[in-house]
Amino acid sequence: QVQLVESGGGLVQAGGSLRLSCAASGRTFSIYTLGWFRQAPGKERAFVANINWSGSSTAYVDSVKGRFTISRDNAKNTVYLQMNSLKPEDTAVYYCAAARNYYNSAPITYDYWGQGTQVTVSS
8 A cells, every 4th residue: 555645735826826735655666656736626636747756757737738747756755846836726625645656637536535635726
């Protein structure tokens, strides 16, 4: 099993920045991909960004390209999401997820999920 704990969410004004962190514990050697997803009220959970275990590959949804950066520190078993130039439409609960076997954006391919952290961007 892998446990994921997110932190760093909060309330920020439009144009501001936040950095989300996700600490992994347990059988972390089994993780191939770490990703961030978000779910806004009344909407389905959606892919935001992911990174493979070596950090050599990253991917982003188009709406956050150039504003968000995903990174990881394997020594700390932690993945980060730096969010800059935040917009009200970025408001959502952000979830960290880990996949054992795949590197893609489909939520169904992720095996472990954190509890989520709220990000609210005011206009």
